[in-house]
Amino acid sequence: MKKQRLLIRTVILLVLGAAVVYTLYANFTKDDIQKVAVGKKAPDFVLTDMNGEQHRLSDYEGKGVLLNFWATWCKPCEREMPYMDKQYQENQEEDVQILAVNIGESNVVVNEFIKKHDLTFPILNDKKQEVQTVYGIGNLPITFLIGPDGNVVNVHEGEIINEQVVIDMIKEIKP
């Protein structure tokens, strides 16, 4: 009887304790939750680049994809663009694709930006803002590293501060 009481009390306290711990943990981590989380399948999309070519994400399965979201008025985006472009040129033979998605600015603005920075890699334009909605984009820039299986390997929030970071990223997603 006495043992039984101790058991019941222990069980109730454990259940309550677990609920409290879960709540606290969830409260601490609630700001870090990415909509497209690491390990999950990266949502598929179809976008046209500034040369009129269509890109479907699932077509790149088997390759690693570095998916960057940016805008012309975002200073860190402007700084990191050349690093990605350079690595794009160096890795053209490899099974890696670099895609930069503009968040839907006008063609005039995007083209001028491409010209100014002499960018050669595919710049897609999310005119209808559907892709950024699906990916839950808030602050720019943000870069998703997608493995050959189409799953998100890593998410890099904020600026890519030097070329080495891009090199490391490519290593992470190379098949």
Add this chain to the structure above:
Amino acid sequence: MKEVKCECGHVNPHGTVLCESCGLTLIEEKAQGKLHDMRYEGSARRSQTYNKTIVDKIWNFFSSVKVGVWLIVITLVASALGTIFPQEMYIPTIMTAAEYYEDQYGWLGKLYYDLGFHNLYSSWWYLVLIASIGVSLVICSIDRAIPLYRALNKQRVTRHESFLKRQRLFTTSASENIDASFEKAKENLAMKRYKIREEDGNILAEKGRFSRWGPYVNHCGLIIFLLGGILRFVPGMYIDDMLWIREGETKVIPETNGEYYLENKEFTLEVYDKDKDNEAFSEAIENAGMVPKNFQSDVILYKKADDSLPGEEAKLEQIKEFNIRVNEPLKFDGYALYQTEYRLGELSTMSFTMMNKKSKEEFGELTIELNDPQTKYDLGDGYSVEVMSYFPDFEFNESGEPTTKSRIPNNPAFVFKMFSPEKPEGEISFVAIQQNLEPFGDNEYQLRFSGIETNDVTGLTVRKDLTLWLFALGGFIFMIGVAQGSYWNHRRIWLRRKDDEIWVAAHTNKNWHGLKREISTILEGTGIEEPLDQLQENENQDSEKKNSNHE
């Protein structure tokens, strides 16, 4: 663990003060005083009787009402602290929170921010406080409800004399014909809807026992409510997003997995009109200047009808047309869209006329879609304009170059190249609102600003909350419990034969005044005397004593 056997033969749990069955005092030192403390019927509160292992200690800590009350008081004070300055979610986003609090409220504001009070209600310690209240609710309820249930269920009709004597309402009266008195009393009790139990010729009349369960029912409601709070942290249960749509635009609704689209046909802001609206308002409108009357978005909800991918042109099927207003959200498939924000008069197009500066002769007009300008506008007859640069939200940066702050055309500026038969190589001109620069010397032609069109933008909150039903259920059960405990009373009247006397005692958990009035109607015509209020007797004696001291 020793169980206690009472004189009457009933076996009580360890720690029982008053025998569950007959009410005899079992632990004399806990039942001192002229009147019994009837709060938990003198039952054994388990928490108070075992205190050995760490589990018992934690249990006993949360089982204490004193601890519970302290938790409530601390939470109350903490909550009040959070209202001294606005919480972070209510401050404008013109600067960072750290700067804002210091800027607005000085060193106190800085302290407030440093202590984390700007996000007090989601701080870990506030959550711990609320969680502790939750734990306390569960344990207190378990610890009290079970013994109380035993005590009320095991009670006998014939109570021990000492128990009756120590009730607040008690008296003895001599009677010639006890049976007749009892019959009459029973009749009256039944009329007042008492449940009557008899044993050895004694009576126990009881009503409203269920009101004793009110507190436990309302605690259950609160626990369910708190569970709703936990469930909200589970991903996918709660969605809070924002959707900005320009008039005429159709956009995918976030968090719907690309399933639903919304078209904004028109946004309307109405204000009260002194002359057209209710005359009675005219004074108030005059004093306030402008009083908004309506914020409304006329929208069409679509559902995607094919399996197109994001970015592709989707086939849309119209679901419904709706006018979203404040207090009238659009609801569909567990989602709700609320009218919460708006931007009026966002620029949508700008028109220019190409003109010879000297002759003032005009050579056609161009209208630029500010959200998607073309690169070239052909005006015919060899006249055309090329957009070289476009800055939707123009400003000069630190190095003096023109840049844009955002993609929203708040302050559009252009670098144009104007072609004309006279100047086939083109003339460059920089055009912004009320600015027209000619960086490479005097031009022959100019683009004269000739008009704008604007567009309203509506800001809708996208909400999905799969936890609401739990909160509603918890709130509902709480209200039932609290009403049950507050608006009904548990009343008991004992009538006992003692030789030639009738002993009457009565107890209620509250509203003694009502009980006294009820007893006086019940005992009318029975020849039984009304029980005396022993508490008031005490009070009178006390005040007499007090008065005599003063004299």
Add this chain to the structure above:
Amino acid sequence: MASLSSNLLLIAFILYLVAIPFFGGAIRQKKGLDEEKKSFDKWAKIGIVITIIGFIAQLGFFITRWIVAGHAPLSNLFEYTTFFGMCLVASFILIYFIYKTSILGMFVLPIALLIIAYASMFPREISPLIPALQSHWLQIHVSTVALGEAILAVSFGAALIYLVKAIDHTKRSKSTFWLEVIMYSIVSVVAFIAVTSTFAITDYKASYSYIDKNGYEAEMDYTIPAVIGPNEWKVIEDGTFEPWVQVPGIINAKKLNTVVWSLVVGLGLYFLIRLILRKRIGAALQPLTKNIKLDLVDEISYRSVLIGFPVFTLGGLVFAMIWAQIAWTRFWGWDPKEVWALITWLFYAAFLHLRLAKGWHGEKSAWLAVIGFAIIMFNLIAVNLVIAGLHSYAG
């Protein structure tokens, strides 16, 4: 119709005022009689009849104003506070018929009067509803809250009677001090009403230019002489009264000025009363409570909390949450008014636990009822006027 409406309020006010002495008369009459058994006393009967007529007049005010405005008159501080006063009278009438205690009228009616007079110091024009308020939940939520708070306020009235009677006035103590603090607070409300109405009658106006908290120049109009001036004030017209003190930009000088006026005039008034009575106000009131049994007022106070608490929960939390979910997209948002409703609720929950489980009866319980009422008043006055939030339109 609009003028009929305000006349009805005035009539109600006067009737409540007239009813008070009758309840006083009833107390004297009862001397030496057995209170419990005695049926309605003549004086008390007249008093309660006048009160009920007053209540009907105020109900008339409410209904006519509703008809004129086209919406329930519960949308600003004036309307809410008068309604609160009306609910307080209704609760008093109800409790009076349960317990037949005329003394309660002597304490609750003056509080109701003060509340209605206080309400009249706010802008009284009929205002149109902003979109957030255009909902049936306005009536449902606001009226239930007012009713709940009014019933809780009755517990304050009863607690006051308890304290006046139970405290030993022959010697100074903490209890007598705090009781006088309550009396002084009430006197200060009277002072506020007196000061505001006096300057309103004389149509006093003074304007100052000043630098607001964001560093911009602005103008502030005072309707009572500015003892406290705004940040870096300058008089606009010559001959305007010059403030004695100036406060930084983040403090609303005009409101602080009103508070200071009320407190200072209240203090003067309080000492004047003391001078006339030659004893503490509490001690002077004690003879009125002679015939009432302590345990009965304690029970009235407790029952009012028991009746009022569920009503307050329903109106102030449950209905509030339902409406907030509809109007503001979420049922709870930690808006100061919401938080103070939660604080009120937590406080009365603690009160009930202390009473039920810890046996806090009598004087302790009475002090708690006083604190509870102070919290309600804080939420009604300070949160609307001082702490800005989503509910601030109600000011």
